[in-house]
Amino acid sequence: MFKKLIVIYIALASLSYFNFVYLGDSLVKLIELSGIGLMILTIVLSLIYDKGEGFILNFRYHVYAIFIAVFLSMFMAYQGHGQSFKITLVAQRFMYYYLFYFTLHALKIPTRFIIHLIIAISIIHAFFYIVQFFAYPNVLFNVRISEDRGTLRIFLPGFSYIIITYFYSLKKFFEEYKFFYLGILMLFLSIFVLMGTRQVLFTIALLTIAFILLNKEIKSKFLLVTLVLLSFIPVFFIFQDIFMQLFAVTKEQGSQSDDDIRVRSATFFLTTFNPNRFAYIVGNGVSSQNSNYGVLVQSYKDYLGFYQSDVGLIGEYSRFGILMVLTIIATFISVLKSKLGSEYTFLKYLFISMLLTLFTGSSAFGTSDSIVALCFVFYFIDVHKHDQQFKETDEEEETEEEISTEGVP
Numbered sequence: 001m002f003k004k005l006i007v008i009y010i011a012l013a014s015l016s017y018f019n020f021v022y023l024g025d026s027l028v029k030l031i032e033l034s035g036i037g038l039m040i041l042t043i044v045l046s047l048i049y050d051k052g053e054g055f056i057l058n059f060r061y062h063v064y065a066i067f068i069a070v071f072l073s074m075f076m077a078y079q080g081h082g083q084s085f086k087i088t089l090v091a092q093r094f095m096y097y098y099l100f101y102f103t104l105h106a107l108k109i110p111t112r113f114i115i116h117l118i119i120a121i122s123i124i125h126a127f128f129y130i131v132q133f134f135a136y137p138n139v140l141f142n143v144r145i146s147e148d149r150g151t152l153r154i155f156l157p158g159f160s161y162i163i164i165t166y167f168y169s170l171k172k173f174f175e176e177y178k179f180f181y182l183g184i185l186m187l188f189l190s191i192f193v194l195m196g197t198r199q200v201l202f203t204i205a206l207l208t209i210a211f212i213l214l215n216k217e218i219k220s221k222f223l224l225v226t227l228v229l230l231s232f233i234p235v236f237f238i239f240q241d242i243f244m245q246l247f248a249v250t251k252e253q254g255s256q257s258d259d260d261i262r263v264r265s266a267t268f269f270l271t272t273f274n275p276n277r278f279a280y281i282v283g284n285g286v287s288s289q290n291s292n293y294g295v296l297v298q299s300y301k302d303y304l305g306f307y308q309s310d311v312g313l314i315g316e317y318s319r320f321g322i323l324m325v326l327t328i329i330a331t332f333i334s335v336l337k338s339k340l341g342s343e344y345t346f347l348k349y350l351f352i353s354m355l356l357t358l359f360t361g362s363s364a365f366g367t368s369d370s371i372v373a374l375c376f377v378f379y380f381i382d383v384h385k386h387d388q389q390f391k392e393t394d395e396e397e398e399t400e401e402e403i404s405t406e407g408v409p
Helices: 002-014 025-049 060-079 085-091 093-107 111-135 159-176 179-194 198-214 221-238 240-255 261-270 292-304 313-337 345-356 368-405
Strands: 145-148 151-154
Touching (some): 002 025, 002 093, 002 111, 002 368, 025 093, 060 085, 060 093, 060 313, 093 368, 111 151, 111 159, 111 179, 111 368, 151 179, 159 179, 159 345, 159 368, 179 198, 198 345, 313 345, 313 368, 345 368
Antiparallel strands (some): 145 151
8 A cells, every 4th residue: 555655646746736826836846856756765775675576667768768868958958058957957857757667667556556546637637627717717726827719728737647547438438338437538528628729629539539440349330430429519519619719710820820829939949949059969958947048938938929838849859859859759659569458558549649749739758747647658568568478478388288298198
């Protein structure tokens, strides 16, 4: 039980306890750092005392490469932007949550518990989103909130958990046809609509249809796809104002493609943002408002509407350079090529959704809450590969025993 409590605490710390305004910035920072300290302590104690056989860490080199990219970017934050190493070391603390991958292996947490934890976090996220939506203009969470596109857009941490739980619930619903999973699906669909993000709605709709078509357990696929499409009709009328605003924004941006904020933002972070040619290789590092560099980056957000978090992979490239981009691509290939059983296939849909929004949304590789969710997926894949290898070994031994006993009276 103690090991599970460690995992729960680190997961909540990576979410900054959803950034409750009542916690204050200092306490939130302390919570984030305490999660990092707990991971380091767990890994060190495991190296000293745990002599048992562990699983193969298939993503260890990916994580090592990310840490190298983060380390190299610190030099450009100092040399190119005048931000001290000490400030950068603290500012990039969210990237240290990749240590969670090694922490999970050190604790050897059951995957069933992890699934339950992911579901719990995603439901809490949805509940807090709805509470903040109706409580506005009272602000309960210190996160980015904007009135736009006929809705209130709330950028709460933990969205990756909702994606995982959505496709897990979709899988379980078609297996067991329980209203619990249908309720979760309806809850999350309402959140997707309230977010007022076209890329999220399009991605979820596309992947839902793909999931149904590729699921071998579903027989009448055409009928089911038709029912799913028909179910979107009442959703449209319930959230009609939001959808009409999204259509209007799409039409406006389609006629002014050269002036699209994301295009201008991406161009800026690929060119003007870099102080010298070395920044094109190692990135610019993570900014902090405790330095002039951070104040400048904040001014780009406030006056130009340029957010590194809005341009996906380009944002990660501007912070951590080419090595980070190559590692992200290698991670996509490793996950999507992994041969998972039907019970774990839903995990791939998180990465497919990330792939579809690679340049138009927040990168899951550069926020602590999503990093922990990614580490959960990495750990699932490692456990599954270990179990498969163990199963194959047992089958080979049984076959050898049968051959050796043939002809024995």
